[in-house]
Amino acid sequence: MTALTAPHQRHRVGRAVTGTGYHLFSGTLALAFLVPIVWVTLNSFKTTREANQSPPTWIPQEWSLENYSKLADYGSGIGVYVWNSLVLSLLVVAGTVVVTVLAGYGFARYKFRGKSLLFGATLLILMVPYATILIPLFMVMSWLGLTNTIIGLALVQIMFHLPFGVFLMRNSFESIPKELEEAALVDGCGTLQAFWHISLPLVTPGIVTVALFGFIASWNEFLAPLIFLSGENSYTLPIMLVNLSSGQYGEVDYGALQAGVVIAIVPVLLLYLFLQRYYVSGLVNGALRG
Template sequence: MTVITRTPGGTRHKTGAARVRSAAAGTGYHLFSGVLAAIFLLPILWAVLNSVKPAAEANSNPPTLFPHSFSLENYQKLATYGAGLGTYLWNSIALSVLVVVGTVIITVLAGYGFARFQFRGKSLLFGTTLLILMVPYATILIPLFIVLGRLGLTNSVFGLALVLIMFQLPFGVFLMRNSFESIPRELEEAALVDGCGPFGALRYVSLRLVMPGVVTVALFSFIASWNEFLGPLIFLSDGSQYTLPIMLVNLSIGQYGAVDYGAIQAGVVITIVPVLLLYLFLQRFYVSGLVNGALRG
């Protein structure tokens, strides 16, 4: 039977079966979390190990778990593949930076406008923005290709960035509107009384309080643009404009059906590292911003 005792200071202490149940629940939680983390980390570990194997060992059948000898042959092969790893890496970085900057600027301004200003057709415009989420991405690639062609933006990283920004707007605007609505209006009114204009109140007061939401939008747009495959495949035709995902697919095809698994795993590792480091560095802002932005509707 569980016994709860009260100390002279009023603190209640659990004894007996309650402590056993609490310890068992904690152990079970950590065990389950550890197993789940191992399941997610094993493919990454496998890619890292294969990337440092010699090409012959990486392509051997059956595969070896640990490399018999350490080699950077696969990374050297990537460095000289096609237009060069540096070219594909730079294209991916440029695309991701353009998408992140454009998405953050537009969603912050749009979210602030939807949260703070009243205007005719506000609800209709906000609902129309969210309707983009219901449009299948692949179904409008051909119309978008025609539009970009008439604007002279096909085979351009900038034109592709505009397309990806459009598809990041619904989630970003929704999250930023909710983030701004969670801030008391009195804080901005106090800034206005002190001499700030509307943009001054946004810059010096509201924007600092919704920074977790801004980081969340930036992370989502970065991951989406960094891993994007279908858009670059359709809108880019020059090999010097390709991004890392396109390079990896071309590498996996190989000559005469041969697949260089070691080089592919090396490319996977290079693709994973920036996203992993960025997420680990900004995860506390990401979790906070996602929760705060989703609680208000």
């Protein structure tokens, strides 16, 4: 018995050490990401004088909403910039999900001439730095009369999200056995009904992943809005934060800036926490098949 239990005990000890090391590393990494968020949040509730003082303080000596009230009066008002970012993100999510779901289903279920070539050409877009084609896109959008509009900017953002989304959705649909749809067709469903009632619910994690990627990327995007938007009332939240950080005569109001950062963080953080279980499984399912 002793000879049999000794290797088993060593195995258990090894697993315990490995697990402890893993959790320590994960906890340290999580703390490294969490500390700046806590720091910014605390600073946003300081008075202007305390937020700009050196050396800085960790806990506000006087809790204040002064910085948030400043944002309400800055430029067109923080509400306008948040609304523009929200509308842009929702348009990008809606357009990206519709196109990538249909394209991914087509690549996964149908055979047609040039299928592999078309799919490869779609993925090649990922290799093109999007900043290099923003100026030609601006000229096209100007010709179409879509510059300085949220819709025009959303179309540009959707185009850049398509390659990854199509790749992920194709793999998600390919992970579903075709026999499920064939059984639905035998039972009297049409092709569209089988797609809607059978395949689509099973790729929900992939859809959520594409939507989450689109929302976060468009919410945080700075370069494209900087080029395509020129009116104060059409600016998004990242543009407002950069203008706020530059300040008048180079002076930076760190309290107001960090209050704006908190406002920018909250929607993305809540969305990720709410959808993270779909997000993780969607990435796994989309990466298993190539």
